[in-house]
Amino acid sequence: MQNTRIVVSIPEEADYDVRIGSGIRADLGRRMRSYPKLEAASSALVITDSNVEGLYLRSVKASLADAGYEVADIVVPAGEGSKSLQVASEVWDAMASLGLTRDSCVIALGGGVVGDIAGFTASTYMRGISVVQAPTTLLSMVDSSVGGKTAVNLDAGKNMVGTFYQPDLVCADIETLATLDEREWTCGLAEAAKSAVIDSDDFFFWMVENAQGIFAREEELVAETIKRCIVFKAGVVARDKQETAGVRECLNYGHTLAHAIETLAGYGTFSHGAAVAEGMRFAAFLSERVIGADPAFTEAQGELLDSLGLPHLDWSAEPHDILQAMKHDKKARAGHVRFVLMKDVGAWEVSAVPDDVILDGLEDYFQMRDGVR
Numbered sequence: 001m002q003n004t005r006i007v008v009s010i011p012e013e014a015d016y017d018v019r020i021g022s023g024i025r026a027d028l029g030r031r032m033r034s035y036p037k038l039e040a041a042s043s044a045l046v047i048t049d050s051n052v053e054g055l056y057l058r059s060v061k062a063s064l065a066d067a068g069y070e071v072a073d074i075v076v077p078a079g080e081g082s083k084s085l086q087v088a089s090e091v092w093d094a095m096a097s098l099g100l101t102r103d104s105c106v107i108a109l110g111g112g113v114v115g116d117i118a119g120f121t122a123s124t125y126m127r128g129i130s131v132v133q134a135p136t137t138l139l140s141m142v143d144s145s146v147g148g149k150t151a152v153n154l155d156a157g158k159n160m161v162g163t164f165y166q167p168d169l170v171c172a173d174i175e176t177l178a179t180l181d182e183r184e185w186t187c188g189l190a191e192a193a194k195s196a197v198i199d200s201d202d203f204f205f206w207m208v209e210n211a212q213g214i215f216a217r218e219e220e221l222v223a224e225t226i227k228r229c230i231v232f233k234a235g236v237v238a239r240d241k242q243e244t245a246g247v248r249e250c251l252n253y254g255h256t257l258a259h260a261i262e263t264l265a266g267y268g269t270f271s272h273g274a275a276v277a278e279g280m281r282f283a284a285f286l287s288e289r290v291i292g293a294d295p296a297f298t299e300a301q302g303e304l305l306d307s308l309g310l311p312h313l314d315w316s317a318e319p320h321d322i323l324q325a326m327k328h329d330k331k332a333r334a335g336h337v338r339f340v341l342m343k344d345v346g347a348w349e350v351s352a353v354p355d356d357v358i359l360d361g362l363e364d365y366f367q368m369r370d371g372v373r
């Protein structure tokens with residue numbers, strides 16, 4: 001397959017490239033040498049996790065060493081638990097012991113958790129050193145590796161401490177997707193479907209048409225899906241880098257219920273993507289009531305999610321408990337739950353939905369869902 005290059009151009013930030021291709025991790029070091037900031041670095045620290053370590057760490061380190069970097073690595077335990085201030089502190093200490101300086105760079109090799117902890121520590125160590133995102137999951141390729149959000153969790157909630165810090169390069173080697181299990185795969189597909197729904201008819205109907213091949217991991221289709229998601233996300237972030245201009249919020253479509261599901265069911269019970277897919281279905285249902293969306297949209301979105309291996313979730317809870325969980329989310333403002341609602345494909349709006357409308361909506365949604373399942 002052909003390698004793809006997308007330039008992410010964000011006002012007041014240096015442009016950076018996203019490279020998508022098969023096997024391109026083998027070329028990472030040489031490629032990094034072609035970017036002025038990374039070219040000047042003498043040392044490169046790869047941060048990865050205990051799942052990815054045995055799969056791709058050796059080849060990435062070899063590529064960096066071949067390009068003349070002095071290479072070290074830090075392996076954090078796989079899982080959300082590594083997004084903590086404790087692990088961040090250990091990484092900062094290791095960076096200092098390894099003698100990393102302002103001109104060193106960090107390579108985040110892994111999924112969203114690695115991208116977050118590596119991005120967060122790189123953005124704060126010596127007030128910020130270069131970072132390359134080398135995502136190895138579909139979720140991180142289509143969403144989290146681009147756009148510069150980094151964070152760790154607190155007891156008070158997910159992603160409570162973090163930075164906006166753009167990478168210097170993103171290198172998405174789609175060969176690494178071969179080792180993802182089905183849960184991880186469909187998890188990424190949910191975020192990709194989310195992007196298609198918010199973006200445009202063109203992306204949405206392309207995905208509908210190719211859903212079977214995408215689900216079956218046909219390489220060209222997967223690469224095209226990632227490319228479309230990144231072009232879409234780059235456009236959103238360029239308009240609203242820090243989620244203050246009312247644009248980047250659209251990426252939270254489906255996430256209001258998803259975060260409540262994850263909190264109430266316990267993190268890890270369902271994949272993030274499975275929860276997002278259910279959240280998208282509920283948000284579409286609510287959109288019919290609150291902004292008069294056409295039920296045909298809800299149906300079309302549901303069929304897309306079904307064909308991507310994301311059926312309805314076998315989960316429900318008391319609507320009041322769900323509402324409370326939504327109100328504790330850091331996206332809630334002044335006690336109001338804000339939903340991204342869809343009038344149609346590509347036509348979204350953010351709305352503070354009254355409590356009683358949410359409660360009735362949840363009750364009716366579960367009844368409708370359990371009637372059709």
Ligand code: GLY
Pocket residue numbers: 143144146147149248251252
């Ligand atoms: N993942 C949502 C965002 O980057 O804003």
